[in-house]
Amino acid sequence: xxxxxxxxxxxxxxxxxxxIRALVDAVKDLGEVIVVAPDSPQSAMGHAVTISKPLRxxxxxxxxxxxxYQCSGxxxxxxxxxxxxxxxxxxxxxxxxxxxxxxxxxNVIYSGTMSAxxxxxxxxxxxxxxxxxxxxYDADFSLASKTVRQVALSILNNGLPNGVLxxxxxxxxxxxxxxxxxxxRQALAKWExxxxxxxxxxxxxxxxxxxxxxxxxxxxxxxxxxISNGYVSIVPVQFDLTAHNAIAYLNQWSF
Amino acid sequence: xxxxxxxxxxxxxxxxxxxIRALVDAVKDLGEVIVVAPDSPQSAMGHAVTISKPLRxxxxxxxxxxxxYQCSGxxxxxxxxxxxxxxxxxxxxxxxxxxxxxxxxxNVIYSGTMSAxxxxxxxxxxxxxxxxxxxxYDADFSLASKTVRQVALSILNNGLPNGVLxxxxxxxxxxxxxxxxxxxRQALAKWExxxxxxxxxxxxxxxxxxxxxxxxxxxxxxxxxxISNGYVSIVPVQFDLTAHNAIAYLNQWSF
Numbered sequence: 001x002x003x004x005x006x007x008x009x010x011x012x013x014x015x016x017x018x019x020i021r022a023l024v025d026a027v028k029d030l031g032e033v034i035v036v037a038p039d040s041p042q043s044a045m046g047h048a049v050t051i052s053k054p055l056r057x058x059x060x061x062x063x064x065x066x067x068x069y070q071c072s073g074x075x076x077x078x079x080x081x082x083x084x085x086x087x088x089x090x091x092x093x094x095x096x097x098x099x100x101x102x103x104x105x106x107n108v109i110y111s112g113t114m115s116a117x118x119x120x121x122x123x124x125x126x127x128x129x130x131x132x133x134x135x136x137y138d139a140d141f142s143l144a145s146k147t148v149r150q151v152a153l154s155i156l157n158n159g160l161p162n163g164v165l166x167x168x169x170x171x172x173x174x175x176x177x178x179x180x181x182x183x184x185r186q187a188l189a190k191w192e193x194x195x196x197x198x199x200x201x202x203x204x205x206x207x208x209x210x211x212x213x214x215x216x217x218x219x220x221x222x223x224x225x226x227i228s229n230g231y232v233s234i235v236p237v238q239f240d241l242t243a244h245n246a247i248a249y250l251n252q253w254s255f
Numbered sequence: 256x257x258x259x260x261x262x263x264x265x266x267x268x269x270x271x272x273x274x275i276r277a278l279v280d281a282v283k284d285l286g287e288v289i290v291v292a293p294d295s296p297q298s299a300m301g302h303a304v305t306i307s308k309p310l311r312x313x314x315x316x317x318x319x320x321x322x323x324y325q326c327s328g329x330x331x332x333x334x335x336x337x338x339x340x341x342x343x344x345x346x347x348x349x350x351x352x353x354x355x356x357x358x359x360x361x362n363v364i365y366s367g368t369m370s371a372x373x374x375x376x377x378x379x380x381x382x383x384x385x386x387x388x389x390x391x392y393d394a395d396f397s398l399a400s401k402t403v404r405q406v407a408l409s410i411l412n413n414g415l416p417n418g419v420l421x422x423x424x425x426x427x428x429x430x431x432x433x434x435x436x437x438x439x440r441q442a443l444a445k446w447e448x449x450x451x452x453x454x455x456x457x458x459x460x461x462x463x464x465x466x467x468x469x470x471x472x473x474x475x476x477x478x479x480x481x482i483s484n485g486y487v488s489i490v491p492v493q494f495d496l497t498a499h500n501a502i503a504y505l506n507q508w509s510f
Binding site for chain 2: 041043044045046047048049050051052054055056057076077080081083084085106108109110115118122123150151154158160161163164166180181183184185186188190193194195197198204205206207208209234235236237238239240241242243244245246247249250251253255
């Protein structure tokens with residue numbers, strides 16, 4: 001047997017979340033699957049890594065017939081630990097998710113699911129993050145699972161350009177309602193914060209982060225448009241954050 | 256008195272770090288300065304936001320004559336709380352730092368300092384993050400302070416393009432050794448992980464994240480080149496992570 005693909009799987013909802021189980025089930029026959037995922041939910045962790053405390057990494061039996069580990073750190077920590085301490089070679093594919101909830105548009109910035117995929121791409125691993133636009137614990141992952149398999153096979157067959165990973169978002173619809181997969185750009189949208197201010201039993205104020213998602217982008221080539229119109233969105237994402245177009249403008253400044 | 260600039264200041268090393276004091280001192284005469292910073296170090300927090308626990312926000316007296324608050328959350332939380340709960344209007348400028356340690360090249364992804372500036376840009380605030388390439392607590396901030404003032408004045412005078420913020424890194428050199436400011440792109444570089452594996456007193460294994468920084472980029476237009484050659488580097492940064500060049504390639508895939 002030659003060149004069985006090595007597939008690293010992680011997420012940010014934690015190793016016991018239904019979404020990562022759906023992901024594993026969707027691709028476990030495509031190669032050798034290894035799971036390294038957080039031992040607890042790490043949503044909205046962005047690209048945090050753990051430097052001020054040590055990490056734990058323990059073998060688990062969460063997935064029958066699949067080698068799996070849980071880590072006390074963030075999704076990005078999981079990828080780093082997997083690459084350095086667990087995997088015998090660089091994987092052929094990194095899949096993160098399936099996230100319970102959307103990571104479209106600006107959410108790519110806050111998402112632990114996507115940070116794991118970004119970390120994979122930094123490591124030179126073809127990587128993709130998957131999210132289902134349904135926060136429910138018992139969400140229906142059928143369309144998302146089908147999508148994972150399609151995208152995983154496409155990446156294994158075609159590869160990805162250097163420095164590019166995929167942000168895949170699946171709308172909350174049935175398989176037969178889905179119009180297909182659409183390659184998109186990240187919509188210009190943001191969260192308008194509205195902290196919920198409360199008083200604790202000791203009389204001290206505390207705040208819960210809440211907010212309203214506002215899409216300023218009218219384009220029909222965005223991930224938000226696709227998801228709202230019955231498509232799975234795929235945004236190619238890069239970790240070169242340089243605003244190359246702004247370099248000429250800034251060079252006009254005199255310091 | 257009309258149109259005094261409102262300047263929001265934050266960091267990731269925490270409100271008591273010398274770097275944020277240097278930043279405040281460098282610009283406090285340029286407008287009305289308000290500090291909202293983490294109450295403890297938040298390095299490497301990436302773009303984490305706090306959603307699973309409530310936040311605390313308390314007025315402090317860290318800076319004489321300057322309104323200041325400390326927050327239990329991340330740098331991005333600080334910006335969100337400031338905008339929603341503290342500031343009477345959108346600030347004219349957000350400055351984050353001065354970080355104790357470099358945030359050049361790929362470090363922009365992991366940096367709490369830079370995530371605060373990214374969050375500012377998402378909010379539509381002209382924003383910049385500043386880092387001194389010296390991790391020492393008692394580092395010499397003179398060149399960095401001079402740079403902060405130059406950049407802050409330039410932004411106030413010229414503005415920044417929509418969706419663009421600045422990542423400013425100051426080399427560990429004296430003022431008279433500095434050759435000037437260079438507008439750069441983010442170097443293609445990464446950390447090669449090398450986790451330090453130890454055994455705790457109970458016999459269980461734990462890991463410390465360590466690594467070696469490797470610059471794969473030979474370009475003389477990168478931030479790494481500039482810093483190594485006696486320049487302050489400024490990289491314009493965007494939060495649209497779309498790899499626009501990859502869209503045509505992906506559209507060739509058949510699903």
